Amino acid sequence: MNDTARREQILQAADRLLRHYGPQKTTVADVAREAGVGVGTVYLEFTSKEAIVEELSRSRYEVVLDAMRVAAAADGRSFGERLVGALDARLRAYFTQADGGAHACDLFHCGSPAVKSASERFYQEECALLADLLRRGTEAGELDVADPDLTARVILRAYKSFTPPWIFMEERDEVVRLSAAMHAIVLGGVVARK
Template sequence: MNDSARREQILEAADRLLRHYGPQKTTVADVAREAGVGVGTVYLEFPSKEAIVEELSRSRYEVVLASMREAVKADGRSYGERLVGALDARLRAYFTQANGGAHACDLFHCGSPAVKSASERFYQEEHALLVDLLRQGTEAGELDVAAPELAARVILRAYKSFTPPWIFMEARDEVEKLSAAMHAIVLGGVLGRR
């Protein structure tokens, strides 16, 4: 087995365990056993359990970011529709990934420094995506945003309650209804005045 296949085998095993037991109760020995390799082999690929958790958390966030990017590049839609589409895609991606087990959400939100690191990296990329969208929408005359970097920060702060773990504390349809109401408020603040 080559290094790439072995690394993937370890990540898949860790993913199964983390979804079921969470980061706190999963050990490197558990991962090794689940992957069918020795503990030393796991350490050849990853310096620590936290490194495994961070890589898996980043991969979850990458799915969310890819969904948002796809919504943003939807040609033929206004910039306001693209903004709403990106935020809706983000919410759907979170909900989809939450269906992966009792602890699937732990890779988005828990006390682990590895998850916090992955989350911070995601936030930076998400922020850059929104800044670019707001800037383009303003240049096209569809949006009216004087400071896209600040506006993106404010929008992300406003939508913080539409991220894990908060979105899992209410029924999904209620979260979607509240998100739609938030869209109306946010769009009212960024749409170009005609």
């Protein structure tokens, strides 16, 4: 087995265990056993359990970011629609990821430094994506945003309650309804007045 295949086998085993038991209850020995390799083999690929958790968390966030990118790039839609589409895609991606097991959300939100590191990286990429969308929308005359970077950070702060763990504290239909109401408020603040 080559290094890439072995690494993927370890990540898949860790993913199954983390979804079921969560980061706190999963050990490197558990991952090794699930992957069918020795503990030393796991350490050849990853420096620690936290490194495994961080990589899996980053991959979860990448799924969310990819969904946002697709929605933000939707040709034929206004920039306001793209902004709403990106935020809706974000929410749907979180919901989809959460359906992956009892502890699937732990890779988005828990006390683990690895998850926090992945989350911070995601936040920076998410800000850049929204700032670019806001900048291009302003250049096209559809949006009116003086500082796209600041506005992106404000929007993400406003939408913080539409991220794990908060989105799982209410029924999904209610979260979607509240998100739609937030869109009306946010878009009212950034759409260019004609």
